[in-house]
Amino acid sequence: MNDPWKIIDTTPMSVVQIFAVSMCIALLALDGFDVLSIAFAAPGITAEWGINRAELGIVLSMELIGMAVGAMILGYVADQIGRRPTIMACLVVVATGMFFAAGTSGMIELSIHRFYTGLGIGGILATTNAMTAEFSNRRNRDMCVILMAAGYPVGVIIGGSIASYLLIDYSWRAIFYFGAAVTTAALPLTWIALPESIAFLNNKRRPDALQQINATLSRMGKQTIEALPEITAKVQTSVAELFRPQLLTTTVVLTTAYFMHFMTLYFLFKWTPKIVVDMGFAPSLAGTVLVWVNIGGLMGSVLLSLLSRYYPVRTMLLGVMAVSFVMVVIFGMGYDNLHQLSLVAAATGFFVNAGVVGLYALLAKSFPANVRAGGSGFVIGIGRGGAMLSPILAGYLFYSGYSLQTVAFLMGMGSLLAGIALIFLRNKKELYDEPRQA
Numbered sequence: 001m002n003d004p005w006k007i008i009d010t011t012p013m014s015v016v017q018i019f020a021v022s023m024c025i026a027l028l029a030l031d032g033f034d035v036l037s038i039a040f041a042a043p044g045i046t047a048e049w050g051i052n053r054a055e056l057g058i059v060l061s062m063e064l065i066g067m068a069v070g071a072m073i074l075g076y077v078a079d080q081i082g083r084r085p086t087i088m089a090c091l092v093v094v095a096t097g098m099f100f101a102a103g104t105s106g107m108i109e110l111s112i113h114r115f116y117t118g119l120g121i122g123g124i125l126a127t128t129n130a131m132t133a134e135f136s137n138r139r140n141r142d143m144c145v146i147l148m149a150a151g152y153p154v155g156v157i158i159g160g161s162i163a164s165y166l167l168i169d170y171s172w173r174a175i176f177y178f179g180a181a182v183t184t185a186a187l188p189l190t191w192i193a194l195p196e197s198i199a200f201l202n203n204k205r206r207p208d209a210l211q212q213i214n215a216t217l218s219r220m221g222k223q224t225i226e227a228l229p230e231i232t233a234k235v236q237t238s239v240a241e242l243f244r245p246q247l248l249t250t251t252v253v254l255t256t257a258y259f260m261h262f263m264t265l266y267f268l269f270k271w272t273p274k275i276v277v278d279m280g281f282a283p284s285l286a287g288t289v290l291v292w293v294n295i296g297g298l299m300g301s302v303l304l305s306l307l308s309r310y311y312p313v314r315t316m317l318l319g320v321m322a323v324s325f326v327m328v329v330i331f332g333m334g335y336d337n338l339h340q341l342s343l344v345a346a347a348t349g350f351f352v353n354a355g356v357v358g359l360y361a362l363l364a365k366s367f368p369a370n371v372r373a374g375g376s377g378f379v380i381g382i383g384r385g386g387a388m389l390s391p392i393l394a395g396y397l398f399y400s401g402y403s404l405q406t407v408a409f410l411m412g413m414g415s416l417l418a419g420i421a422l423i424f425l426r427n428k429k430e431l432y433d434e435p436r437q438a
Contacts, residue, residue: 023190024135027124036156057394058107064390068388083127084195088191126377129372130197265387304320317355317422326412327352328408328412
């Protein structure tokens with residue numbers, strides 16, 4: 001066999017592949033905490049600076065704007081220069097952004113640092129999605145991508161628990177210092193665990209591509225190849241490829257679904273701590289409710305990953321999105337019992353996050369390798385507009401006097417509309433599991 005992608009695709013996953021996928025999961029966990037660090041810090045920021053809900057909504061959205069820009073630009077960069085160097089550069093951006101956010105002295109300065117941090121987070125999201133798909137074999141690809149996305153709630157659960165503990169004795173600034181330290185520690189681990197993607201090397205055809213591919217295959221314990229497989233036409237990696245007839249429907253549908261569902265997700269993620277404090281609970285307890293949202297999210301992610309080996313992801317997502325809408329409405333009813341609130345939060349997170357990880361799986365299987373990172377980045381970047389808009393819209397709805405129940409209903413509609421959009425996604429019997437060569 002002289003096709004490196006088919007070797008990966010049809011053979012059992014080696015320890016190196018499992019370790020690489022595990023590192024991508026860890027990077028998403030890190031992203032999960034870095035994104036939601038501002039939510040854990042929000043009650044302390046509000047108390048220290050005396051800002052209102054509308055102003056807080058803007059601060060909560062700044063790294064989401066950065067993520068949208070970072071995903072689009074850096075996803076394309078990853079298709080040009082490689083997955084590995086892009087991820088390393090993004091980690092440096094995130095670490096420095098978290099560090100500077102900890103020492104900020106006002107809302108404008110904090111917003112700038114959160115935007116900068118978001119650039120790196122967006123690049124990591126787009127690139128690790130492609131990297132995970134390209135280190136997995138056909139049998140386990142959906143499951144691995146879903147588990148990668150499940151790293152996000154794991155990071156929130158672990159990081160949120162630590163944040164709640166830090167808030168007992170320290171100010172909100174300690175949360176950002178902690179995030180900066182952990183992100184810095186991830187740099188050498190990533191360098192060791194993640195070789196460059198074979199799919200990328202095969203597509204770009206650099207002078208040393210054969211040597212690099214064989215080195216990675218040997219590291220994986222797989223047979224090497226004597227020559228690169230023949231390419232009959234030039235492989236295009238431009239964004240324009242996403243809008244050609246064969247990919248246009250996929251691009252539009254996935255972008256719409258991602259945008260709408262993330263409006264619902266980030267209402268839940270960004271506003272839960274403040275909502276819980278407004279219900280009369282202490283700020284340290286508000287963080288634990290958000291942790292329960294993500295515990296439920298993790299359970300939903302794991303279950304969907306297991307079911308993905310037996311049922312089509314798209315089909316499962318149609319039901320998941322409908323139930324997500326219902327659960328957000330139930331969450332918005334308001335509770336005076338912390339135990340009951342935590343259970344409802346966990347159930348809501350179960351379905352909302354199952355929808356998120358399912359969308360990541362569809363991204364990985366819907367774009368060919370030559371535009372996989374760029375395609376994922378485009379959908380994530382434009383789709384993150386929903387995440388960006390969500391905290392601002394919810395903030396102004398609250399500021400305008402709408403009740404929690406009404407706001408939850410309106411924000412939950414995003415999931416319902418995402419499910420409707422997915423009806424129009426074409427079913428594919430075969431995944432884009434190999435680089436396009438014609």
